[in-house]
Amino acid sequence: VGLSTTGDIISHAIARNFGIGAFNVIGIEHAEAIVAGAEQVRAPVLLQLSENTIRFHFGQLAPIGLACLAIARSSTVAVSVHLDHATSVELCHEAQALGITSLMFDGSTLPYDRNVAETMQVASWGHARGMWMEAELGEIGGKAGVHVPGARTNPDQAVKFVEQTRVDALAVAIGTSHAMLERSAKLDLALLARLRDAVPVPLVMHGSSGVTDDDLGNAVRAGMVKINVGTQLNQVFVGAVRTALDGTDSVDPRVFMAPGRDAISSTVGRILVAIGADTDL
């Protein structure tokens, strides 16, 4: 328990057939809340920092990254820290130097051949340092990546991409998209089953905020391993903050941050139960 590596947490989940929740951190309260939620249901969890969030922190990875690592270290469940949607190779290097053990390199906006070449290079750099490397397959010649509405991953292309890049996990599109405010995604579970049978590495679902709890469970049973959630946490956080602010004239931020944090914790716990996460790590 405490700070773990993403590789170990994912291997454990695969061995026991459950999903791993990977939750996006914005500020330190998010990280505290996510780990508290995981502790409530005794499940391992991933704290994710996106390149966009680093940009929000004035482009500085270290302050929020070290906070996440410290929160992971003092946790009573296994927690790892993951760099999400990295497009900057320098940021990948900085994450590794800080003690972050996994990342998703996002070359989805690059032309296919360049995505393969750059992902292969970053993956081989990461593997030499014991990191767990996730990547994303963009649409051929496309600009928007695979996490837009209507995008679907082609199984043959996915197999080829994993063979060429040697990544440890692949983000695939089966009906979710980023930043969904309603849980109305229609998952293509038949496509997921084909991807699971064809692709030799764990699959990652981005945009999982748009998926009902039932379908989160269905996706894990059909082969999805890493479940990325960001938007839904921000929705419940802001909702709770708004309610708290409506009920007070206090200027103490703790008065509204505490209920926001609690709302994230209970959402994380609920999602981890939905994806069947269990303990013993």
Ligand SMILES: [Zn+2]
């Ligand atoms: Zn994503």
